[in-house]
Amino acid sequence: MRRKLSLPLLNLGQLIPVAARRPAKPTVDVVRERLGGRASTEPGAGELVTLTTSGGATLAGVVLFRRGDVVDVWIDSPETTSFAMNGIERAGPGAAQGVVRRAHRDDVAPLRTPTSESLGAIAADARVFGALIEGQRIRFQDGGDLSEGTLVEKCRFGGLVQRDDGTLLGVGFRRLWPAQNGDVERN
Secondary structure: OOOOOOOOOEOOOOOOEHHHOOOOOOOHHHHHHHOOOEOOOOOOOOOEEEEEOOOOOEEEEEEEEEEOOEEEEEEOOOOOOOOOOOOOOEOOOOHHHOEEEEEEHHHEEEOOOOOOHHHHHHHHHHHHHHHOOOOOEEEEEEOOEEEEEEEEEEEOOEEEEEEOOOOEEEEEHHHEEEOOOOOOOOO
16 A cells, blocks of 8 residues: 655755745736836726727727837726737736727827726826926825825836835836825815
């Protein structure tokens, strides 16, 4: 009779079971890449637009980033579950929230029809993020809490934020707001 034994995997150099090791924290470069790379948008972030695809379909969306002829547009598309890193069609676990498509500026036009409430909320968040500048004190959602820090670097879809304890975090554009002045009452 044979008996199968399960032994923990060890790295002989460290003698710590593989299952007990924590995954390595992402580097600043990895976080920057996840947020679309360092970039500052030209005016137009938060505009509601119609995107005409290469197949001729027209989709309502929100401009998240604009630089020269390149426009990144958030499309409310619950059916989409694709992901392509630099070719841009991004969605993943939160696919029901939308996808970002990179387009040429000639493929977008101002939206002339009423839009969904969710797309309006994305547009408002994109306008707030577009107005932020590097070095500015900001509020951000850190887990379930609101914290304050400094926007160290703006990226296409969020920013690198330094908390007051010196820790750097990657935060998406929907979770970043300007810090309130000390003399302003908080709700």
